[in-house]
Amino acid sequence: MATSTSPARSSPSVGTGKALRRVHRRRRVRTLGFLSPWLVGFTVFFAYPLIATVYFSFMHYNQLEKPTFVGLRNWRYVFEQMPLFGPALRNTLWLVVVMVALRVVFGIGIGLLATRVKSGVGFFRTCFYLPYLAPPVAATVAFVFLLNPGTGPVDNILGDLGISAPNWFNDPDWAKPSLVLLGLWGIGDLMVVFMAALLDVPREQYEAARLDGAGRLATFRYVTWPSITPIVMFAVVTGVVQTMQYYTQALVAGKLASGVDVGPGSVVQPGYPDHSTLTVPQLVYSLGFQNFNTGAACVLSLVLFAIAMAVTTLLMRRGAGLLTAED
Structure with missing residues (x-):
């Protein structure tokens, strides 16, 4: 059973x-x-x-013939034989450090002003946001015109004030700072982000800080900053990623400053003047699509990807100082 x-x-x-x-x-x-x-x-x-x-990156490929394996030849060419790799990498890292830092600082500052202006706040916000809405090529063309040596409105104003204006995009020492000014001109995106973050800070904390006798600096340090640190982290990480891909503005500014027409069919070596505005993305495009050296272009792309990942990982660590343990 x-x-x-x-x-x-x-x-x-x-x-x-x-x-x-x-x-x-x-x-x-x-x-x-x-x-x-x-x-x-x-x-x-x-x-x-x-x-x-x-x-x-391990192949010889000119986009026309079948790729053939070449081992580490492309990597050795980029790191040992390419003379422009060093200047392009230094320019890119310089822009990452300086432009991202200044854009975050100015974004916070403009956001603070936009939240505290009592009259004409709509006009104020519109003036700072409009340059960001312009397409990158159009914005760069307009900015290069404003800074045109001798005939630009900025040089005319500085001349009336008795200040000797630099050559801006025509001077290797001023070309990258001019690109940074272009980035600060289009600060509208960060202004909106930080303005929303600042308006989200609880009013009760500001009132408690005033009752305790805290000044403006102390209030910003102990009330505002802890509340907006996640947004600062967001702005820094996205800014690093975007600046590591910096291409259009530097290329268009260099072409205009050198006197080359930016219309269809115009070909010019990037980096004017004296390779001071040459970035790694420009070098990738030049190698891959102008010289048909796809293998070396892929090596540069991987180097750029590795650096971006390393910097982002470093920033995302809690020990970087931008996030507290509660975040």
């Missing part, structure tokens, strides 16, 4: 196990369905390009 009834006793548990497996399978399929847009986007726009870049 025991032998004949044992299958009957085990059958409910077996059926329950199959039902649970079916439920889990349906949940996994449903979850994958919800994740499928992200998975497709991640695969098509990140994973595949990254794998292809690593693959072509």
Whole structure:
């Protein structure tokens, strides 16, 4: 009897196990369905390009013939034989450090002013936000015109004040600071972000600080800054990523300053004047699409990706000082 009834006793548990497996399978399929847009986007726009870049970095490929394996030849060429790699990397890192830091500082400052202006606040915010809305090429053309040596409005105003204006984009020592001024001119995006963060600081904390006799600096240090540090982290990380890809403004400014037409068909070596505005993305484009050296361009892209990931990881660490333990 025991032998004949044992299958009957085990059958409910077996059926329950199959039902649970079916439920889990349906949940996994449903979850994958919800994740499928992200998975497709991640695969098509990140994973595949990254794998292809690593693959072509070990190949000789001119985009016309079949790629051939060359080992580390492209890597040795970039690090040992390419004379412009060093200046391009230094310019890119200089822009990352200086431009990102100044944009964050000015963004916080303009955001503070925008939240405290009592009259004409709409006009004030519009004036600072409009340059950001302009397309990068149009904004760069307008800014180069404003700083045009001798005929630009800025030089005319400085001349009336008795101040000798520099050559701006025509001077290797002033070209990168001029690009930083261009970045500060379009500070409207950070102004809006920091203005929203500043308006979100609880008013009760400001009132408590005033009751304790805290001044403006102490209030900013102990009340405002702890509340906006996540937004500062966001602005710094996104600014680093964007500046590591800095291409259009530097290229257009160099072309205009050198007197080359920016219309279709115009070809000029980037970096004017004297390679002072040459960035790694410009070098990637020049190698990959003008000289058809895809392997070396992929090596530069991987170097840029590695530096961006390293800097972002360093900033995201809690010890970087931008985030507190509670964040």
